[in-house]
Amino acid sequence: MIKIPTKVLIVDDEKDFVEMFSLRLQETGEKVFTAYGGKECLDTLAVEDIDVVVLDIKMPEMDGIEVLREIKKRHPIVEVILLTGHGAIETAVTGMKLGAYDYLLKPADAREMAQKLEGARKRKEEQEERIRKAEERTLLRRTGGI
Amino acid sequence: MEDRESKPEKISMIKTRLLLVDDESHFRSPLKKRLHKRGFIVFEAGNGKECQSLMKQEPVDVVVLDIKMPGMGGIEVLTWIRDQFPKTEVILLTGHACAADGVEGIKKGAFDYLTKPVELDHLVQKINQALEKQKREEEKKQEAEFKARMEQQMVATERLASLGTLSTGIAHEIDNPLAIIMECTEFMRLLLDKTEDAVFPRKKDFEKAVGKIETAIDRARRITHQLLGFVRQPETVFSKTDLKVLISETIEFVKKEAQNKKVEIVQDLDKVNGKIWSDAYAIRQVLINLITNALAAVNSEDTITVSIKETDLLTKIQVEDTGSGIPKENLEKIFEPFFTTKPPGKGTGLGLYVTFGIMKRLGGKIEVSSRVGTGTVFTITLPRTMKACSLMGDNKDICLNILNTIKGDQPND
Numbered sequence: 001m002i003k004i005p006t007k008v009l010i011v012d013d014e015k016d017f018v019e020m021f022s023l024r025l026q027e028t029g030e031k032v033f034t035a036y037g038g039k040e041c042l043d044t045l046a047v048e049d050i051d052v053v054v055l056d057i058k059m060p061e062m063d064g065i066e067v068l069r070e071i072k073k074r075h076p077i078v079e080v081i082l083l084t085g086h087g088a089i090e091t092a093v094t095g096m097k098l099g100a101y102d103y104l105l106k107p108a109d110a111r112e113m114a115q116k117l118e119g120a121r122k123r124k125e126e127q128e129e130r131i132r133k134a135e136e137r138t139l140l141r142r143t144g145g146i
Numbered sequence: 147m148e149d150r151e152s153k154p155e156k157i158s159m160i161k162t163r164l165l166l167v168d169d170e171s172h173f174r175s176p177l178k179k180r181l182h183k184r185g186f187i188v189f190e191a192g193n194g195k196e197c198q199s200l201m202k203q204e205p206v207d208v209v210v211l212d213i214k215m216p217g218m219g220g221i222e223v224l225t226w227i228r229d230q231f232p233k234t235e236v237i238l239l240t241g242h243a244c245a246a247d248g249v250e251g252i253k254k255g256a257f258d259y260l261t262k263p264v265e266l267d268h269l270v271q272k273i274n275q276a277l278e279k280q281k282r283e284e285e286k287k288q289e290a291e292f293k294a295r296m297e298q299q300m301v302a303t304e305r306l307a308s309l310g311t312l313s314t315g316i317a318h319e320i321d322n323p324l325a326i327i328m329e330c331t332e333f334m335r336l337l338l339d340k341t342e343d344a345v346f347p348r349k350k351d352f353e354k355a356v357g358k359i360e361t362a363i364d365r366a367r368r369i370t371h372q373l374l375g376f377v378r379q380p381e382t383v384f385s386k387t388d389l390k391v392l393i394s395e396t397i398e399f400v401k402k403e404a405q406n407k408k409v410e411i412v413q414d415l416d417k418v419n420g421k422i423w424s425d426a427y428a429i430r431q432v433l434i435n436l437i438t439n440a441l442a443a444v445n446s447e448d449t450i451t452v453s454i455k456e457t458d459l460l461t462k463i464q465v466e467d468t469g470s471g472i473p474k475e476n477l478e479k480i481f482e483p484f485f486t487t488k489p490p491g492k493g494t495g496l497g498l499y500v501t502f503g504i505m506k507r508l509g510g511k512i513e514v515s516s517r518v519g520t521g522t523v524f525t526i527t528l529p530r531t532m533k534a535c536s537l538m539g540d541n542k543d544i545c546l547n548i549l550n551t552i553k554g555d556q557p558n559d
Contacts, residue, residue, distance in 0.1 A: 014322055014325070014326065016326045017322070017325050017326045017329055020326060020329035020330050020333055021329045023333050024329060024332050024333040024336055027333065027336050027337070027340075028336065085318060085321055085374070105371075106321055106322070106325045107321060107324045107325035107327075107328040107329075107363070107367060108325070108328075110328075110332040
């Protein structure tokens with residue numbers, strides 16, 4: 001079976017982390033984009049068709065929650081997985097209430113990350129599928145079923 | 147622990163013990179009788195040597211000592227008493243023309259002197275004064291000890307607080323590089339898995355090394371997890387908690403481990419009510435920490451007893467074991483983060499530190515008493531009424547806050 005690559009955007013101000021993480025995800029067959037801050041993340045989202053954003057909550061300048069709000073405003077279907085420090089589970093909860101798919105404690109376990117990426121991508125696919133079906137139905141109605 | 151240290155106040159109940167030292171028995175014996183009638187327990191000695199051997203056998207409160215004695219002189223005896231029994235007061239008896247001797251005696255540490263012939267009322271008065279001085283000094287000493295203990299406790303608490311801030315800060319900072327190391331390792335693992343053995347002659351060695359890195363990362367991650375969990379606990383939720391049920395459940399939880407070690411866990415909960423408003427989840431964590439610690443300290447055939455003690459003011463839970471005990475030098479350190487006697491990688495040294503933090507959050511306290519070879523008792527105390535808050539030391543304010551939010555005193559049912 002051919003694996004359909006998930007288009008992942010990694011957003012973190014730790015350059016080394018972003019680099020290694022993207023290398024690893026590429027190795028497992030995902031298509032990876034990177035951004036080192038909130039603004040860069042939003043810029044990338046504007047031009048690339050991204051499935052899942054892996055977003056660090058603690059970043060200088062624009063913090064993760066702020067970025068999340070903006071993502072959900074501009075691209076509501078894009079799924080977001082939050083990366084948080086141990087002390088900040090409350091922030092993760094806030095993030096999930098704002099529409100994030102899930103969160104992971106940093107440093108995140110590779111298996112967990114893979115599972116959550118998979119889950120996020122699935123949720124996005126399903127949502128897209130529902131939208132497509134709904135669109136079909138509206139089209140049918142408009143044409144009167146002929 | 148206070149319960150064990152405090153001895154009943156006996157001093158006022160016990161009769162004062164006097165020792166009369168004089169070489170003239172015709173003076174000594176009648177005085178003894180008269181003093182005895184006044185309610186004193188009186189011993190007598192005919193010379194310095196006798197006085198010494200008597201005092202070595204039985205302590206006395208006050209010595210009435212003749213200065214002029216053949217052999218060992220009064221001043222010599224006085225010096226010896228002050229040296230050996232600093233608490234014992236000495237009243238000197240001098241000849242009527244020898245006031246100078248008395249003064250010298252006072253310089254050497256005698257309480258006072260009386261000139262012979264002695265008037266009984268006068269002597270009794272002096273003895274009582276000496277006793278009062280003794281009592282005052284004892285009180286002063288106790289006060290000083292109490293103060294020193296309080297200061298020591300405060301220093302310890304402050305130390306814990308600053309250590310906590312420091313170590314959580316470090317934990318935060320370490321998490322980021324740790325995340326990078328982890329990514330690198332995962333990546334290497336991935337590449338290794340994809341590479342054929344034939345292409346990579348020393349692949350096994352590399353796999354082994356990567357495996358070790360993975361284990362080490364896991365270990366470091368456990369530490370930062372626990373440490374950061376301590377600072378920002380999930381929100382404390384107070385509800386009516388049945389401690390008896392909670393204790394039984396917790397014991398059920400560790401039962402298997404206890405059975406494996408052939409250790410009996412006894413619950414002594416029959417006589418108490420055991421209901422209190424508190425955070426059940428937090429108390430469960432405290433109990434698990436304390437009982438697993440106890441399990442680690444015991445051998446087969448040992449016993450762990452979990453009991454509840456209730457007073458109007460307080461509810462105490464004790465976890466007592468008959469295990470190896472904690473040496474005195476460690477006792478001061480056990481609540482510090484990272485203090486552990488387990489080999490590296492086995493214990494994080496955070497269990498009791500976290501427990502200490504939880505008890506603080508609950509407005510209670512935790513205390514320990516231990517004897518090497520006999521066992522250890524951990525006591526956690528939870529407040530029942532507003533009045534109990536003043537007993538919680540540094541956690542008094544938290545305690546008041548909590549009892550205010552649950553609308554005053556703990557319910558009785």
